[in-house]
Amino acid sequence: MRKKRSSVLALTGLTLLLAATACSNSGGGNGNGNGNDGGSGNVAGANEGGETKAADPITLGMMWWGTDERHEATKNALALYAKQNAGVAFKPEFMAWDAYWQKLPTLAASKTIPDVLQMDAAYIQEYVARGQLEDLSDIDLSGIVDPNVVENLKIGGKLYGIPLSQNAQGIAFNKAELEQYGIALPQKNWTYDEYFQWARDARAKLPEGKYPIGDSTDWGGYNMYQTSMGKDPVMADGGKKFTLDKDLFMTYYKTYEEFRKAKIVPPAEKGAAFLENDPQADPMASGVVMTRGATTGSVSALEQLMPGKVGVVNMPTGPSGGGWAQSTIFLSVSANSKHKDEAKRFLRWFITDKEAGKTLGLTRGIPINPDIYKDLEPTLAEKDKLGKEIYDLSVEKALPFYSAAAGFSEWVDTYNKEMQAVTYGQQSIEDAYDKINKMGTELAAKAGS
């Protein structure tokens, strides 16, 4: 087994060597656009050190999460880069979201994070705070990414992740069934009051066993409500400031309590069995709930479960706005990478190369680079148009994207469990508030000390 592997390795090396010399010959000749850096580097290498130097290919590790569609597209893009840049090979690792964030901390602890890694807005602060990510401010993004976007993404004045796409949060609804039951479709920039009233009205027209909206137990849903009403986000200033407005909290969850009694939201037992994007258990695709949250990046999966039936609208708004619309998915470089320059060159290529853009499509949302999106626009499928629609609807009123502060992951779980106890009728809203507020306040005090 081992012997076999080493001979495979030698063979790969030989192949790469041949490829490298072959490319350097032609690379010197045409030398246009992308891959020129890598190509000319190889020419120099071949000239100085002969064959031995060109035989030293760089292998960049790259890790990302996502769906199969994204995995395939990304692998193809990597192959494209390797073709354009002889001497660079990749060691890709890809998995689903949960597995990714389980694996990354252990890699970080052993300082073996791959050279290039996908990052999410929900986690990037934590990894930057722990010195795991390389400063990417010197990558030239002018003309590729809006300077305002870049400025907004900086953490402590430095850029640690190259934004890949535009993302936004909205609500998907079952257009076909709402029309069938004569229910008015949700309208852009609806307010929370209109949203709640819409749900009450829809209840009257829907048959038993179907529900207008889903229940709310996670902190994110409430945080959107609190911020849209002009209050501070629940967590601010890296977790040092904690705000859980009791009046708003009570109003919000009292409304849902009323909804549970009136069967406007499904009973807790039913809600707990939902599993998003599962053909049978998805709350909306199963035909049980008429609406559910969806993002630009995720709505296509829902559309594929119920083709032609999905409509979208932005999040309900308050006096300060509502929802969010911004980049949440990035590529970063590990601070422990041995090939930082090559990794940075690759990152820039990833969002500028037209061929790469075509290969990657919308597998990470709407490409951040307007030129690439323009090329893709005429060929967009229906499922991708929905994602764009959520973004376009949300941009006007969008608030910032709020992620849980570092050290609050357990609080997030607690929030969910305490609110779940409320939905099962085992606890009063007030008791849940006290517990959640106490824990959050203590964590904030700890973060501030």
Added chain:
Amino acid sequence: MGTAEPLSQAGYAEAVKAPGRKRKNKGETNLAGYLFISPWLLGFFLLTLWPIAQSFYLSFTDYSLLEAPVWTGTSNYANIFSNDATFTKSLSVTFVFVLISVPLKLFFSLMVAIALSRNIRGMNLYRTAIYFPSLIGGSIAVAALWRNMFGLDGYVNQVLAWFGIQGVGWITNPDTSLGTLILLNTWQFGSTMVIFLAGLKQIPQELYESASVDGAGRFRKFVRITLPMLSPVMFFNLVLGVIGSFQTFTSAFIITKGGPINSTYVYALFLYDKAFKHYQMGYASALAWILLGIVAALTVLNFLASRYWVFYESDGGKAK
């Protein structure tokens, strides 16, 4: 015995004649032996003992994986015992799980083993079929099966509906969710059953024959012969069952994720969340050591209690 005697005599003679040489010889033999098992030893020291020692140290620290551990003394333990409601909850969930599932599993596997110990044509087929669930126990497929069976619109409720009974969402109802996991655990009685089966085969037939001659009925034979003769095997299964049940994880992790509202939040899942979801490695290590303490104490208790109900044939069939 016969072949070992001359060798040891020779060795003895040699030792008397030249004690120094013997010691050297013995050292060499030992060294060779250790060399032979060195791959295993290395694995044991580096991959088992070292991490265990490390976890003991970490249990006195605050360690988030991304930063170096910070020594905090016994504060992890103090926090766990004084103000962690989840610890109490998960421990009580686990105790309920152990208390119900261990006896249930022992009972069922014993009954099945007795049924399978008879000599019927095609018995091997039955044995295989009945052992089968244990092979696929922790898999995703079983989790999906369980969801379909015990879901709100699952098979179980459909069957109940034939009799006019309105079912509940067995998995998503906090009162019944732990029950479904206990049922799943009981269903995987395969290995326990096989051990019982082996134990049953060991019981000498003469005992039954002479009891029959004395006019003992089936029930009497079972209580007076089978159970006492089987008690060492029962004890073994009990100890393993208790240890295994305390560490139960997979089904709760895959099927219920500990919910709804912590009703199936077993201790191992709590520990896992602390370690790999919230990255509180120090706290999780402390939890692991507490679990070890609990399991060790219960095992000792089991051994002490065994004096009163386990009978070993070699001791003349008497309980100590």
